[in-house]
Amino acid sequence: MKRGFVYMIILILYISTHISTTIALNNNEDINNEDINNKETIVFDNSTGFFGMENEGPLGLSTLRDELEFKGYNVKDNIEMGLNADTITKDLINEAHILILINSDRRFKREEIALIKDFVANGGKLLLIADTPESLTNMNKLARRFGAEFLDYYLGDEVKIESGMGEIYLISPIPISLEKEPDILLETDFIEAKEWPSVWERPGKRVKKANFTVFAGIRYGKGSVAFLGDKDIFLNKNIKKGNNLDFALSIFDWFKHKKTVIAYYPNHLKLIVTPKKGSYFTITVQNKGDVNELLNFKVAPYLKDIVSIEPNNIEIQPKEKMMVRVKVRWTKAFNHITDFIIVERGFYQPRHKDYIKLEIDWYEEGHERI
Numbered sequence: 001m002k003r004g005f006v007y008m009i010i011l012i013l014y015i016s017t018h019i020s021t022t023i024a025l026n027n028n029e030d031i032n033n034e035d036i037n038n039k040e041t042i043v044f045d046n047s048t049g050f051f052g053m054e055n056e057g058p059l060g061l062s063t064l065r066d067e068l069e070f071k072g073y074n075v076k077d078n079i080e081m082g083l084n085a086d087t088i089t090k091d092l093i094n095e096a097h098i099l100i101l102i103n104s105d106r107r108f109k110r111e112e113i114a115l116i117k118d119f120v121a122n123g124g125k126l127l128l129i130a131d132t133p134e135s136l137t138n139m140n141k142l143a144r145r146f147g148a149e150f151l152d153y154y155l156g157d158e159v160k161i162e163s164g165m166g167e168i169y170l171i172s173p174i175p176i177s178l179e180k181e182p183d184i185l186l187e188t189d190f191i192e193a194k195e196w197p198s199v200w201e202r203p204g205k206r207v208k209k210a211n212f213t214v215f216a217g218i219r220y221g222k223g224s225v226a227f228l229g230d231k232d233i234f235l236n237k238n239i240k241k242g243n244n245l246d247f248a249l250s251i252f253d254w255f256k257h258k259k260t261v262i263a264y265y266p267n268h269l270k271l272i273v274t275p276k277k278g279s280y281f282t283i284t285v286q287n288k289g290d291v292n293e294l295l296n297f298k299v300a301p302y303l304k305d306i307v308s309i310e311p312n313n314i315e316i317q318p319k320e321k322m323m324v325r326v327k328v329r330w331t332k333a334f335n336h337i338t339d340f341i342i343v344e345r346g347f348y349q350p351r352h353k354d355y356i357k358l359e360i361d362w363y364e365e366g367h368e369r370i
Helices: 002-038 062-070 090-095 110-121 133-146 244-255
Strands: 041-044 074-077 098-102 125-129 148-150 158-163 166-171 176-178 184-195 206-220 223-228 262-265 268-273 279-287 293-298 307-310 313-316 321-328 336-345 353-362
Touching: 041 090, 062 074, 062 244, 090 110, 110 125, 110 133, 110 223, 125 133, 133 148, 148 223, 158 184, 166 244, 176 206, 206 244, 223 244, 262 336, 262 353, 268 279, 268 321, 279 313, 313 321
Parallel strands: 041 074, 041 098, 098 125, 125 223, 268 353
Antiparallel strands: 148 176, 158 166, 184 206, 206 223, 262 279, 279 321, 293 313, 293 336, 307 321, 336 353
């Protein structure tokens, strides 16, 4: 009798524990499903001939995929989604928050272009990437609908850009022209461009020298479109070079429509310098936006030995305030200058610049201005 009673108690405890565990697992499953549903989905389209997302070799994009998934995105392509890999369909558009099209080897149909334009106008994000002359006709048929064009220029086997976030290395990038001022952009320094009719031919005669735009982003309707003239920067063999990965991820941060607002107090410096003492001034920097920023403070080359800024590089978090100190040395080379402290932003707006006005007067002690 006692033994039967003990077995009954054990059975009740087992059932109760099993039910509690099942409820907890179901709750966790609901939470996990909710997390998945709240994630944004990035779709690499296969219909244009791109199949490198899962490739873990040097020419694949698996490193970028892993980094994006670590940041909380769902990263898919048509095949993984069980959708038609020959065309861009409404089902694919409905699944995507960010759509990526790379070096299309086919012409876009009129219905596809209409679908993509509506997708962006209603809040979708589109990344167009072209870096081969053969793909330009197809890619530009779509890019021109958003006021941009990829140019058949060759800028070099490797182009290094010193940006606010550090060194960015592009591989044979193609420049981009835009009808209006973009929201963000990345430019080369003053370099030479040559005609480039085909990837099977060496570049031809020189076209011109200029600062060329190789990345740009615009707002369109409720959504955004970004244009990038280099696929190879995303490849496994290149993504970890310099600050390429930071740059790649900053594109997706920009797609989130987060605010970037940096304030400087004061934003106009008036300094007086005498021989016995230099002049010091403190600038308060406040990040009023929603994203981290890397700021790089510079002055014109002729002022580098006279004006110093410490620290000249800072990383500032949202809502954070930081101080930078401006020091001006005595010199007989100038009586007065008016110029600017240039602040290059890094993570969120590549190559974006702010300007702090700088006025300096040098006085001999006991004398009028020289």
